[in-house]
Every structure is written in C-alpha cells, then in structure tokens.
Amino acid sequence: MDDRVYDLRGLKCPLPVLKxxxxxxxxPSGAILTVETSDPLAIIDIPHFCSKNGHTLVATEKTESGHRFIIRKR
Structure with a gap:
C-alpha cells in the first residue's frame, strides 16, 4: 500500500485526528496524505482539524467502510 495512504479504519475518536x-x-509542506477512516465522527473532526491547522482538505469521499480524506499539508 502507498505510504501516503493512512489506514485508520477501526479507530475511534480522537485517534484518527491524533494519528x-x-x-x-x-x-514536507505540500505533501498529500490520504486518510481512510471508519469512525463516523471523522467527517466532523478531520475537516475541523485541517481548518484549524492550515492544511487543505482537497477532497472528502464516502467509502464502503467509512470516509476517505485527501489532505495537503500546509
């Protein structure tokens, strides 16, 4: 699996955001990280984390097992 894809499925709040x-x-700045989650609260927590810390949330997608977030580091 691509090391820029971070599989956090199965973890509950607040672990997806902390990890x-x-x-x-x-x-490095400008790097793209794809985060896979199954925690239903991640749909609130990850965008808030990105906004608060200056990262760009490039895309959010609903997946079969939860959500996928594509984040560009500030």
Missing amino acids: TEKRLRGM
Missing part, C-alpha cells in the same frame, strides 16, 4: 496530526508532522 493524522502525527503523520503530517513528519511530511
């Missing part, structure tokens, strides 16, 4: 934040910290 996304940690992964982005180690990436």
Whole structure:
C-alpha cells in the first residue's frame, strides 16, 4: 500500500485526528496524505482539524467502510 495512504479504519475518536496530526508532522509542506477512516465522527473532526491547522482538505469521499480524506499539508 502507498505510504501516503493512512489506514485508520477501526479507530475511534480522537485517534484518527491524533494519528493524522502525527503523520503530517513528519511530511514536507505540500505533501498529500490520504486518510481512510471508519469512525463516523471523522467527517466532523478531520475537516475541523485541517481548518484549524492550515492544511487543505482537497477532497472528502464516502467509502464502503467509512470516509476517505485527501489532505495537503500546509
């Protein structure tokens, strides 16, 4: 699997946001990270996290098992 795809399915709030934040910290500015989640609260938490921290939420997609978020690091 592509190392820019972060599979966080099965984790519950607040772990998807915390783990996304940690992964982005180690990436260069402008990098793209795709996050896969199954937590229903991620649809609120991930966009809020991106907005608050200056990251760009490029896309949000509903998937069979939850949601996919494509984030560009600030």
